[in-house]
Amino acid sequence: MIRLSEQRRTAPSWVRALDGRVKIALLVAYSVCLFFIDGLAGLAAAAVLLAAAGAVGRLALGPVLRAAAPAYVIAAFLLLYNGASLGWTSALVVTGRILLLVYASVVLVSLSTATELTAALQRLLAPLGRVGLPVRDATTALSIALRFMPVTAEELAAVRRAQAARGATFDSGGLVGRLRAYGGLMVPLFVGLFRRADRLACAMDARCFGAAKTPVYLDEARFSAADVVALAVGVGLCALLPFIP
Structure with a gap:
């Protein structure tokens, strides 16, 4: 199975070179426009636009x-x-x-x-830090949450394979039986996620996260012409999506 990290390495250099603030701004614009779409045709156009973005990024x-698998239960x-209703x-x-x-x-x-993503969020929300808000902590937590989305899908697939190797069946029986079978995956799934979170917390503590009051960046990101064009x-x-009938 191709992991998302492997996909990231195969992405074209110009896509990866886009400023993180541009990528986040595009995600925010796309998300806001989704909630102004009232018809299936608009959603279909939004899906095509997202598929085109993924194709350009060679995803x-x-x-x-599969990375969005945990959301399917909520969607159902x-x-x-x-x-x-x-x-x-x-x-x-x-x-x-x-x-x-x-x-x-994803x-x-x-x-x-x-x-x-962490550096881009910190730069975008830096003005709020001047009034005392914990911008660095909030942006770090958000970036970790985004990173844990594919990790959750991978953990769920691993637990499912382990349960299947022990004789558990997920594709037979009625709806109630299948829901009960998948419900049995939740405990080991959350145990694994909490274990990962604990290791992450220990690693961040060992690296003295939060010791410095002023964030330090490895590079000084600046908007290029490609960033401006991609954003526009x-x-x-x-912005055109909500107007599709």
Whole structure:
């Protein structure tokens, strides 16, 4: 299985070279426009736009879909709940928004490094730090949360394979039986995630995270012409999505 980190290494240099602030701004613009889309045609156009971004970044479709696996349970619940209360068309729109938002986050993480995202968020939110808000802590937590999305999918796949090797079945029986079988994956999944989080906390403490009050950057990122063009084109395309009937 191709991991997202392996995909990141195969991305074209000009995509990876885009400023992290541009990538985050494009994700924010795309996310905001998703919630102004009211029809399936607009969602289809948003999906095509996201697929084009992934194709430009040379991301394989399968690993991106698998990385968003934890969101499928929430999406199924939203589909059933909204379908029963608001109608199936509205349910598909709501569910599509959530899934596209998750996929967009996966694409962002696949084309960026955790260090790049953390530095970009800190630069974007630096003005809030002047009024006493813990910008560095918040941005670090957010970047770790984004990085843990594909890690959660990988952990779930590993637990599922381990359970299947011990005789557990996930593809047989009725709906209740399958839900019960997948429910048995949750305990080892969360145990593994908490173990990873504990190791991460120990590593950050060993590196004296938070000891320095002023953040230090390895490079002085500046907007290039490619960054400006990518930002303008990306935001313009996102702004057109809500107007698609």
